[in-house]
Amino acid sequence: MNKKSLIIILIILLGIVSLYFDSEISKGISLIRNNFLNEVFLGITFISSELIIFFFLTSLFLIKDHKRKYLLPLWVSLGLSVIISFILKISIQRLRPFQQEMVSILPILEKASHLIWNFSFPSFQAMLVFCAIPVISKEFPKFKYIWIIFAGLVALSRVYFGLHFLSDVIAGSLIGYLIGAFVINRKALQEFSFKKK
Template identity: 30%
Template sequence: MIDFLYQIDLKLFYFINGTLSNPFFDKIFPFLTNLNNWFLVYLIFFLYLIIHGKKLDRITIFATIVMITVSDQLSSHLLKNLFERIRPCNVLENVNLLVTCTESYSFPSSHAVNNFAAAVLFSKIYPKFKIWFFTIATLIAFSRPYVGVHYPSDVIGGAFIGSLIGVIFARLVLMINNCSGTKEKFITKRYKKIE
C-alpha cells in the first residue's frame, strides 16, 4: 500500500515538475517560492493593520507572529526530523531543479504549513478576502514540487497540518478578542453604576 501511494506521489511529482514545465512557469514559480519576495507584502499588510486596524487586528498580528514561529519550528525541526524523508531533488533523476536543493528533509513542506496556517487564520478573521489568502497559499505550495524540492504529498500534508494550526490560532484570537470585549463592557457598566 505504501509503495502504491509512493508511485502515485512520484507520478504526480514528475507531472508537475516535468510535464507542466514551460518557460513562463519556470520564471514565475521560482519567484513565488522565494519567501523573501513576499516580505514587503507582509510588512505593508501588518503596518496597515497596526496603523488603521482595531483591537482584533492587533491581536491577529501578534497571534500570526506566534503562530508562524510555532508552525515553522514544528515542521522544520520536529516533523522533518521525525519522518526523515529525503527531498526528491536529492534522490530522483531528471528533476527540473529551478532553485537550490538543500540537505534538509522533505516532509512536510514548511512553506505549505506556514502559508496555509496564515491563510486559515486570516480567512477566519477577514472572510471577504479568503479567496486571495488561499490562492496565495496554494500557489506557493504548488511551487514547491514545480521547482523540484518537494513531493506533492509534502505540500498536501503541510497544507493539512498548517490548516489545523490556523484553526487553533483563529479560535484563540476570537476567544481573546471576545474575552477582552466582555471585560471592557463589564468595566464600563460598573463605572456607570458608580456614577
C-alpha cells in the same frame, strides 16, 4: 458533520492516497516544465520567502488600529509553523524528489535545498502560507480568497520544481491551516471568557 470538518477529512484522504502516487506525480509534473512556467513559479517562490511573508502579513495587520489585536495570533501561528515543521523534518527525514534523482531541479534552487535540516516532509512554505488563512479570514474576509489562491500556487510551485512531493504540500497545507485555526479559536475563547467576567 460541518463543512470544514468534511473538507479536512477529504484532504487527509487525498494526502494518504497521494503517498502511493507521489513518484509518478512528480515525474509527470516535471514533464510540463517550460520557460514561461519556470519564470512564473520562480516569482512565486521568491515572494513566498519567509521574510517577505512575515513582513507583508505584519504590514497588512498594521494598516488599521483595530486589526492589530490579531498580530499576536498571526505571529504565534507563523512561529508554531516554523517549530513544528522543523521537528517533523528532522524526525521523518524524507528526501526531496530531486535528491532521490526522480526529477531535475533548476540550479538556482538547488543550493537553498541542501541545508542539513531541510528535508521534504512537510512543506514548510505550504505550512507558512496556509497557517495565515484562519487569521486573514477573521479580519480580511474578502482578501482571504486572494490569499487562498496565492497559497495554492505556492504549494503547486514546490511540486513543480521537484522540491516536494504532492503529499508533502498536502500535509504542510493541512497542518498549517490547523495551526492557524487552533490559535484563532483559542483567542476567541479567551475573548469570550474575558467578556463573561
